[in-house]
Amino acid sequence: MAEQLLSIAPCHDTLPKNYIRPESQRPRLSEVVTDTNIPIIDLSSPNKSLIISQIANACEKYGFFQVVNHGITEEMLRKVMGIGKEFFKLPPEEKAKLYSDDPAKKMRLSTSFNVRKETVHNWRDYLRLHCYPLEEFVPDWPSKPELFKEIMSTYCTQVRQLGFRLFGYISEGLGLETDYIENVLGEQEQHLAVNYYPQCPEPELTYGLPAHTDPNALTILLQDQQVSGLQVLKEGKWIAVDPVPWAFTINIGDQLQALSNGRYRSVWHRAVVNSNKERMSIASFLCPCNSALIFSHKCISNGSSLSNFEWLLCFHQNHRNHELPCKFVLVLFLLVLSVVRNLTINQRKIKLHGSSYFLWLW
Ligand SMILES: O=C(O)CCC(=O)C(=O)O
Numbered sequence: 087m088a089e090q091l092l093s094i095a096p097c098h099d100t101l102p103k104n105y106i107r108p109e110s111q112r113p114r115l116s117e118v119v120t121d122t123n124i125p126i127i128d129l130s131s132p133n134k135s136l137i138i139s140q141i142a143n144a145c146e147k148y149g150f151f152q153v154v155n156h157g158i159t160e161e162m163l164r165k166v167m168g169i170g171k172e173f174f175k176l177p178p179e180e181k182a183k184l185y186s187d188d189p190a191k192k193m194r195l196s197t198s199f200n201v202r203k204e205t206v207h208n209w210r211d212y213l214r215l216h217c218y219p220l221e222e223f224v225p226d227w228p229s230k231p232e233l234f235k236e237i238m239s240t241y242c243t244q245v246r247q248l249g250f251r252l253f254g255y256i257s258e259g260l261g262l263e264t265d266y267i268e269n270v271l272g273e274q275e276q277h278l279a280v281n282y283y284p285q286c287p288e289p290e291l292t293y294g295l296p297a298h299t300d301p302n303a304l305t306i307l308l309q310d311q312q313v314s315g316l317q318v319l320k321e322g323k324w325i326a327v328d329p330v331p332w333a334f335t336i337n338i339g340d341q342l343q344a345l346s347n348g349r350y351r352s353v354w355h356r357a358v359v360n361s362n363k364e365r366m367s368i369a370s371f372l373c374p375c376n377s378a379l380i381f382s383h384k385c386i387s388n389g390s391s392l393s394n395f396e397w398l399l400c401f402h403q404n405h406r407n408h409e410l411p412c413k414f415v416l417v418l419f420l421l422v423l424s425v426v427r428n429l430t431i432n433q434r435k436i437k438l439h440g441s442s443y444f445l446w447l448w
């Protein structure tokens with residue numbers, strides 16, 4: 087029901103019960119570290135091998151980095167942020183028309199994460215759009231605000247180009263051909279999420295988005311310029327990734343972790359909320375095409391064939407939208423496969439990602 091949208095509901099003085107996390111799962115905001123070491127990489131440097139090595143280093147150590155002088159103009163980014171904010175200020179009846187809680191929908195305005203299944207909600211509304219190929223999806227995008235389609239489609243095209251440039255640097259950093267990752271991922275899907283986190287009466291008790299890794303290949307995030315909220319997990323501590331003016335925050339997703347045989351990490355991250363300012367972020371997700379088989383290159387995986395971890399990701403990618411009985415068979419198949427095949431990467435990683443895989447799948 088559209089009334090569940092936080093951007094429609096009247097302001098709350100206290101946090102409604104169904105947003106309150108159990109004590110042990112709360113964000114403990116006072117323990118968050120402000121680490122200025124999350125790498126900031128200047129993409130305009132004439133020294134390409136320096137860019138490649140900085141990105142490789144960031145991917146291995148952090149799984150996260152920010153890029154500046156990335157080629158997308160400040161004017162464009164201001165327009166995108168502006169139109170996103172305008173969208174969430176539309177009158178309730180306009181937003182209600184776009185509301186859906188069906189995760190299979192390729193254009194939906196929704197709230198929290200998956201309101202149909204979850205017991206505790208997140209303090210977030212979001213507009214989720216499929217963006218590639220544009221001509222297929224743009225006709226169904228919101229027609230208000232008036233310039234929404236025009237600005238967002240230009241933005242998506244530019245972000246895609248930036249993503250491909252980054253794939254080139256990441257491939258080279260792994261010792262592969264420049265176009266290796268682009269070729270493996272195939273005719274990539276691209277999704278966009280405009281995340282809107284309203285002011286929250288009790289930010290200590292809830293999340294905008296709880297800890298997760300991104301299941302796609304690469305995420306290109308435009309953060310709110312005024313308000314921080316993104317945090318990444320490093321060595322057991324949550325580190326705030328404060329916005330750098332008009333930078334993009336880039337993170338490695340699970341598919342690139344698999345492709346790099348775990349050398350580059352898809353890092354746990356979360357978004358927290360605050361009591362005095364609303365926040366917005368715009369995430370662009372580059373995803374392999376549905377038929378892509380993600381496995382690590384033999385140079386990275388020491389000549390081994392598909393590991394279980396890679397199989398999990400392949401199956402996740404290809405079957406995540408299937409109905410429950412089909413998923414059940416797939417999970418059984420995976421379990422048998424796990425036993426039959428000798429694991430080629432260390433057990434701990436497989437277990438960790440196996441469990442996050444099961445979370446997505448269900
Ligand atoms: O809002 C943010 O800073 C994080 C968003 C995010 O992690 C996501 O959309 O997957």
Ligand SMILES: [Fe+2]
Pocket residue numbers: 298299300305355
């Ligand atoms: Fe994320």
